[in-house]
Structure formats: structure tokens, C-alpha cells
Amino acid sequence: MDPNQLFLIPSDEIDTRIAKITAEMKADGADSILIADNANKYYITGRVFAGWLTVSSSGKVHAWVRRPITLHGDNISFVRKPEEITFDGNVIGLEFATLTAADFLRISAIIQGKPTANASAIMRRARATKTPYEIQRIAESGQRHDAVYRSVPSLFRDGMTDIDLQIEIERELRKAGCLGQFHISGDSMELFMGNILVGDNADNPTPYDFAMGGAGAHPSLPVGANGSLIADGSSVMVDANGNFTGYMTDMTRTFARGTIADLAIRAHDCSIAICNRLASIGVPGVKASDLYEEAVAMASEAGLADFFMGHRQHAGFIGHGVGIEINEAPVIAPRSKDILQEGNVIALEPKFVIPGTGAVGIENTYVVRPNGMQCLTLSPQEILPL
Amino acid sequence: MDPNQLFLIPSDEIDTRIAKITAEMKADGADSILIADNANKYYITGRVFAGWLTVSSSGKVHAWVRRPITLHGDNISFVRKPEEITFDGNVIGLEFATLTAADFLRISAIIQGKPTANASAIMRRARATKTPYEIQRIAESGQRHDAVYRSVPSLFRDGMTDIDLQIEIERELRKAGCLGQFHISGDSMELFMGNILVGDNADNPTPYDFAMGGAGAHPSLPVGANGSLIADGSSVMVDANGNFTGYMTDMTRTFARGTIADLAIRAHDCSIAICNRLASIGVPGVKASDLYEEAVAMASEAGLADFFMGHRQHAGFIGHGVGIEINEAPVIAPRSKDILQEGNVIALEPKFVIPGTGAVGIENTYVVRPNGMQCLTLSPQEILPL
Numbered sequence: 001m002d003p004n005q006l007f008l009i010p011s012d013e014i015d016t017r018i019a020k021i022t023a024e025m026k027a028d029g030a031d032s033i034l035i036a037d038n039a040n041k042y043y044i045t046g047r048v049f050a051g052w053l054t055v056s057s058s059g060k061v062h063a064w065v066r067r068p069i070t071l072h073g074d075n076i077s078f079v080r081k082p083e084e085i086t087f088d089g090n091v092i093g094l095e096f097a098t099l100t101a102a103d104f105l106r107i108s109a110i111i112q113g114k115p116t117a118n119a120s121a122i123m124r125r126a127r128a129t130k131t132p133y134e135i136q137r138i139a140e141s142g143q144r145h146d147a148v149y150r151s152v153p154s155l156f157r158d159g160m161t162d163i164d165l166q167i168e169i170e171r172e173l174r175k176a177g178c179l180g181q182f183h184i185s186g187d188s189m190e191l192f193m194g195n196i197l198v199g200d201n202a203d204n205p206t207p208y209d210f211a212m213g214g215a216g217a218h219p220s221l222p223v224g225a226n227g228s229l230i231a232d233g234s235s236v237m238v239d240a241n242g243n244f245t246g247y248m249t250d251m252t253r254t255f256a257r258g259t260i261a262d263l264a265i266r267a268h269d270c271s272i273a274i275c276n277r278l279a280s281i282g283v284p285g286v287k288a289s290d291l292y293e294e295a296v297a298m299a300s301e302a303g304l305a306d307f308f309m310g311h312r313q314h315a316g317f318i319g320h321g322v323g324i325e326i327n328e329a330p331v332i333a334p335r336s337k338d339i340l341q342e343g344n345v346i347a348l349e350p351k352f353v354i355p356g357t358g359a360v361g362i363e364n365t366y367v368v369r370p371n372g373m374q375c376l377t378l379s380p381q382e383i384l385p386l
Numbered sequence: 387m388d389p390n391q392l393f394l395i396p397s398d399e400i401d402t403r404i405a406k407i408t409a410e411m412k413a414d415g416a417d418s419i420l421i422a423d424n425a426n427k428y429y430i431t432g433r434v435f436a437g438w439l440t441v442s443s444s445g446k447v448h449a450w451v452r453r454p455i456t457l458h459g460d461n462i463s464f465v466r467k468p469e470e471i472t473f474d475g476n477v478i479g480l481e482f483a484t485l486t487a488a489d490f491l492r493i494s495a496i497i498q499g500k501p502t503a504n505a506s507a508i509m510r511r512a513r514a515t516k517t518p519y520e521i522q523r524i525a526e527s528g529q530r531h532d533a534v535y536r537s538v539p540s541l542f543r544d545g546m547t548d549i550d551l552q553i554e555i556e557r558e559l560r561k562a563g564c565l566g567q568f569h570i571s572g573d574s575m576e577l578f579m580g581n582i583l584v585g586d587n588a589d590n591p592t593p594y595d596f597a598m599g600g601a602g603a604h605p606s607l608p609v610g611a612n613g614s615l616i617a618d619g620s621s622v623m624v625d626a627n628g629n630f631t632g633y634m635t636d637m638t639r640t641f642a643r644g645t646i647a648d649l650a651i652r653a654h655d656c657s658i659a660i661c662n663r664l665a666s667i668g669v670p671g672v673k674a675s676d677l678y679e680e681a682v683a684m685a686s687e688a689g690l691a692d693f694f695m696g697h698r699q700h701a702g703f704i705g706h707g708v709g710i711e712i713n714e715a716p717v718i719a720p721r722s723k724d725i726l727q728e729g730n731v732i733a734l735e736p737k738f739v740i741p742g743t744g745a746v747g748i749e750n751t752y753v754v755r756p757n758g759m760q761c762l763t764l765s766p767q768e769i770l771p772l
Contacts, residue, residue, distance in 0.1 A: 068593050104487035181607050188422075188424065219394050221434070313453065
């Protein structure tokens with residue numbers, strides 16, 4: 001494959017993705033979409049570049065490139081500014097969820113008078129069901145993610161803090177080929193290489209929309225490890241970066257130092273039971289909100305509602321789509337309108353925060369198959385000793 | 387200091403920052419500004435939270451908080467949506483550079499009919515001159531950054547690739563307290579923990595707007611180390627994350643494996659000479675574009691123009707403001723309209739790419755003082771052997 005042509009994915013894979021996108025465009029009446037977001041560019045071409053992509057409803061893709069200057073091909077024009085872009089058709093889709101207000105006003109002036117559609121929604125729906133090629137990339141991340149998690153007990157040393165352990169996990173991940181970058185759509189959330197929660201730091205609320213919190217090491221990044229000693233009786237929840245292939249897996253495992261409270265062990269077992277139950281009922285056509293309600297019901301029946309998805313502050317979801325980014329569709333939440341489809345890749349993370357012990361539970365990444373959700377993150381699920 | 391009150395910086399520091407912001411608001415005729423961007427929230431309060439801030443031209447700050455739920459104080463209202471926000475005055479400043487189109491349209495409906503100002507420009511100017519408190523945070527990052535760079539030769543092992551060395555540098559940085567997160571305004575550029583460039587990988591162009599390139603380890607993140615062996619005769623440029631305090635330093639040092647080409651050594655010396663020259667003439671009132679032209683002139687006089695700021699692809703700037711984010715004002719570029727002011731903190735990075743050897747040169751972070759630019763990144767500047 002010529003590394004300087006636009007597409008870095010196989011041609012049949014390009015065709016599949018473009019067909020998914022143009023189907024969603026037609027559903028929303030968009031004649032063309034303008035793509036500026038890096039994750040969407042990566043989905044369409046398999047690469048990131050500075051500039052824009054246009055996709056027409058006929059399936060024509062054109063790149064309007066600022067950098068790198070080495071790209072070449074019939075479907076590429078080098079431009080300095082968006083005013084040089086031409087659009088097919090009348091209704092133009094724009095990425096309302098990621099385009100800045102400044103760029104939106106500039107583009108609006110360029111397409112003056114033309115009606116717009118929401119290209120963010122179009123791309124979100126197209127990306128929500130993964131192709132076999134994408135599932136393979138995710139499964140590969142899952143395998144490498146698993147291998148690193150299995151090494152966690154060997155990385156622990158007596159007297160370590162959460163940050164000490166996280167640094168060693170980060171190094172193992174990187175040595176195993178983790179790219180490091182944790183892709184989140186939007187700029188309101190950030191996380192560096194994952195969240196390691198020890199003891200009662202798990203009950204410190206975060207401003208971010210993650211399932212779990214933690215005070216973090218600094219007020220500029222208020223989530224995760226905060227320097228807590230890994231003391232006897234603490235749980236150690238490891239939710240670290242699984243981006244090995246440009247496609248991520250999301251996986252959490254819980255470890256324990258010494259003997260932890262029975263309540264915590266019971267909650268952990270409940271988390272595994274919820275994952276297994278949702279995986280068995282999560283077939284195409286099921287409502288995402290029904291999965292959420294089933295999880296809440298199981299936590300409540302076990303008498304664990306006060307600890308489910310946080311204790312002082314509760315998260316409003318128990319799972320989310322994952323792929324190029326960590327916050328894709330569908331969302332497993334009470335008011336979600338998403339319906340499970342074959343090929344959805346979903347992280348389920350029914351977790352608990354037990355005061356005096358810490359966070360417990362697991363998270364797995366699944367692909368929705370005709371008969372249920374297949375797990376792509378295969379590390380042992382029980383609480384392992386450190 | 388109560389960790390659950392809004393402000394996590396001293397009250398006189400808050401007053402100084404608010405005075406800078408309100409002066410810029412008055413210059414642009416803004417009665418209120420609405421802040422959603424995390425870096426701007428961190429500047430104003432010393433913390434990150436989910437929600438919005440309003441600042442009125444009288445200096446009143448109010449937080450409209452979604453999370454964390456533990457915040458309290460007179461200047462806080464808990465809200466679920468931006469429609470609950472109230473604004474003082476008529477002209478409302480919005481962050482055009484970071485607000486999404488969707489949020490812009492939503493906010494526009496809320497402030498219906500009211501004229502707007504550009505809060506991004508207001509905040510960018512206010513943040514461009516650092517307070518003594520901020521300079522102290524940056525200097526502290528510089529000291530810790532320096533200590534890690536001095537350890538780089540001890541981290542090298544024969545047979546390492548650029549990625550191998552980068553992983554060990556990352557670990558040293560993290561052990562020294564580096565927060566890891568690399569804050570860049572906007573979502574078009576990303577970099578994981580810095581850029582380690584070995585040999586001819588330095589000549590691979592990147593799509594991002596960084597001074598140097600590199601192919602990167604994966605098409606989803608096309609910048610930096612790509613697995614190149616650190617071979618005899620290669621330069622090794624280390625430009626790694628200096629975020630230890632929520633305020634960053636930007637520093638680059640060059641190492642060499644074995645004997646490198648005389649041309650590369652000459653170019654490295656030219657980089658040091660350019661830094662020294664610009665630091666001596668960089669006093670308040672000087673045009674940023676004049677600093678750029680001086681750097682280009684010195685590279686040209688040395689016969690090194692073809693290699694300056696890249697070889698196959700050239701960067702369009704030689705320096706940039708740095709603070710909470712890596713791309714602050716002023717910009718040291720040919721068409722920059724910025725004028726140096728006392729308290730600007732500027733990274734200068736006059737670098738060269740020498741085919742057959744790699745990237746050479748240095749980068750330092752300086753604070754603009756009345757008599758010139760004071761260096762805050764004090765590692766040895768010469769090429770050190772690996």
C-alpha cells in the first residue's frame with residue numbers, strides 16, 4: 001500500500017464504510033458532509049491529516065489537504081483555507097458536535113443559504129456498528145490489553161502508591177505496543193493512560209463523565225490516582241488504556257491487598273453476574289435502556305444500590321460504545337434511545353464503590369452478535385491478590 | 387484552603403487574574419463572558435469542573451456547576467443545562483475558538499438578540515502575560531523537567547529504538563511527578579508524552595502543526611517515534627512533556643549516538659546561537675515577527691536555510707507561548723501581530739533536520755523580562771553522547 005495515498009485501509013473496507021455513511025446521509029437528507037474531526041477522518045481514510053474531507057451521497061470522497069505535503073492522488077486537493085472547498089448538492093452536513101463556533105460561522109458563510117444536516121449524528125450512527133475489519137482491530141487490542149493485565153500482580157511492590165503502580169502499568173502497556181493516546185470525543189473529559197483507584201480515593205467525585213472518579217494527582221486533572229498508599233484491606237481497580245491498534249478496548253479488573261470486606265467481594269461478584277446477564281440478553285433489537293434497568297435491578301436486588309456506579313456521586317450510565325473513541329454509540333443509560341444492533345461494540349462497567357474498601361467490579365468490551373454479546377477482553381474476572 | 391470551594395488559588399492571585407480578564411473584556415466591549423473551556427476554567431479558578439463560569443466586567447465570577455456535586459459556596463449554582471444560566475449586561479463574550487457549533491447555537495438561543503464578543507480572544511490575551519504566581523509554577527516545572535533530561539543518557543541501552551527510549555523517559559518523567567497530560571488548545575493536534583526523533587524519521591512530515599514531525603508508531607497518531615533503531619551516527623532529539631504543575635515548560639535537547647555529521651553539529655550550534663540572540667533582543671515592545679525574521683536570517687547566513695524548521699516539510703513558526711496549554715500567545719511567526727510583553731512565557735525552538743543524521747537544535751522556555759528573556763529550562767545545551 002502506497003503510504004502517501006489518501007486511504008490506508010483496504011479498498012473493500014473503504015467501500016463498506018462509505019456505504020454505511022451514505023446510507024445514514026440519505027436517511028437525514030444530506031447531499032454532502034464536511035468532515036474536520038480527526039476521529040471521523042481516521043474512520044473514513046485510515047489516517048489523520050490536516051484539512052477536510054467531503055463525502056457526497058453518491059459515495060465520492062475528496063480530501064482537501066493542508067498537511068502533510070507528501071500526500072498524492074486524484075482524490076486530493078491541496079488547500080490553504082476552507083473557502084477553497086467545493087460541495088456537491090444542496091444539503092450540507094456539518095459536524096455540529098465537534099466543529100468550533102468560529103469554524104461553523106466560517107463554513108456557514110461559504111455554503112451561504114444552503115440547508116445543513118448534522119454530520120456528527122450521521123458519523124456517530126455509521127461508526128456505531130463495527131465492520132469485521134474493525135472488530136478484528138478491537139479484538140487485537142483486547143488480546144494485548146489482556147496480556148498486560150495478567151502482569152499486574154508481578155508489577156506490585158510493597159509500599160507502592162496508586163501512582164507508583166500506575167507508572168509501572170503504563171510502562172508495561174507501552175512496551176506491549178499501547179499507543180498511549182486515549183481518544184475521547186469532545187474536549188470536556190480527559191484521562192492520562194487510565195484510572196487506578198485504591199481504597200477510599202474511589203469515593204472522591206470527579207467532574208468528568210466517567211463511571212468512576214478519584215481525586216487525581218493535581219487539580220488540573222481531577223480524576224484517578226491521588227497518591228494513596230496501597231494498604232492492607234484496599235481494593236485496587238485497574239482501568240487502563242487499551243489503545244493498541246487505533247481501536248480501543250475498555251477493560252477493568254480489580255485486585256486486592258490483603259483481606260477485603262465481604263461486602264466488597266459480594267459487590268464484585270454482583271458486577272460479574274450483571275455482565276454475564278447483560279451479555280446473554282444483549283441481542284440485536286434490545287433497548288439500551290433495558291440493559292441499564294436490568295443492571296440497576298440486579299444491584300438493587302443484591303441490596304447494593306447505594307454503592308452502584310459510585311457512592312457519594314453516582315454515574316448515570318453503565319456502559320458505552322467503544323471503537324476509535326471511548327465514548328461512541330450506543331450509550332447504556334436510562335434515557336438512551338439506542339437499540340442494540342449487530343456489530344455494536346460495547347463496554348459494560350457495572351461497578352461499585354464500597355466505603356472503607358474502594359472500587360470493585362469489572363468492565364469488559366463486547367461485540368453484539370445475533371445470539372448475544374461476545375466478550376473481547378478475556379482476563380480473569382475474579383479479584384486477584386497483590 | 388477548603389478543597390470544595392470554587393477557587394483553589396490564593397485570593398490575591400484570583401484578583402490579579404480577574405483584573406487582567408476584565409481589562410480585556412472592557413477593551414472588547416464585553417459585559418459578561420461565558421466560559422466552558424477547561425483551560426480557561428482552570429485559569430480563573432485553579433480547578434476543572436463540569437459546567438460553566440460567567441465573569442462580568444465588574445469582576446463578579448459565578449460557577450454554574452454540573453459536577454462534582456461536592457462543590458459549595460456563594461458563587462456556585464448547581465444546574466443541569468445552560469438554559470439555567472443568567473448573564474449580566476448586554477454584550478456576551480463566547481469562546482468561539484473552543485465552543486462547539488451545537489453549544490454555540492444553543493447558547494445563541496439563550497442570549498437571543500444580544501450582541502456577542504470573542505471570549506477566546508479575551509482569555510488568550512489575558513493568559514498571554516503570566517503572573518508571578520504562574521511564572522513560579524512554570525519555573526518549578528522547568529526544574530523538574532531539567533532533572534529528568536539530565537538522566538536521559540543513563541536510560542539509554544545499546545540496541546534501543548526511539549520508542550524503547552521514549553518509554554523509559556516517560557517513566558522517569560512520571561516518577562518525577564509529570565502529570566502526563568499534554569494540553570493543546572483545540573482538538574486538531576495531539577501528542578503522547580512528547581516527541582523523540584531519531585535519524586531520518588525526523589524528515590517524515592506530520593499533519594500536525596508542530597515544529598518537528600516524525601512518522602509516529604501508527605497512522606492514528608502520525609507524529610514522533612516510529613520504531614527507528616538508535617544507530618551510530620544518528621541524532622536523538624528529545625522533546626518531552628514538561629507538565630508537572632498544571633503549567634508546562636517546553637524543552638528540547640539533542641543527544642547523539644556515535645559520531646554525527648559536522649553539518650549537524652554546526653546546525654545545532656546555530657540553534658543555540660539563535661536562542662541566545664533572540665533571548666537578548668526579546669524585550670517588551672519587540673514584534674514577534676521580528677524575532678522570527680532574525681532567526682531565519684541567522685539560519686540563512688549560516689547556509690542552513692534548507693534544513694531550518696524541517697527539510698521536506700517546513701514549520702511556519704519558531705516559537706510559541708506556553709503555560710496551561712502548549713499553544714498560547716504570542717506566536718513567533720512571520721505574520722504574527724503579537725508584540726512581546728513583560729511576563730510572556732515563550733518557548734523558542736529553532737531546530738534543523740539534517741538528512742542522514744536527524745533533528746538537531748534546542749528548545750527553551752523563557753519568561754520575557756524588562757531586559758530580555760530569562761531561561762527557565764536549564765539543562766546543558768550541547769549535544770550529549772548516548
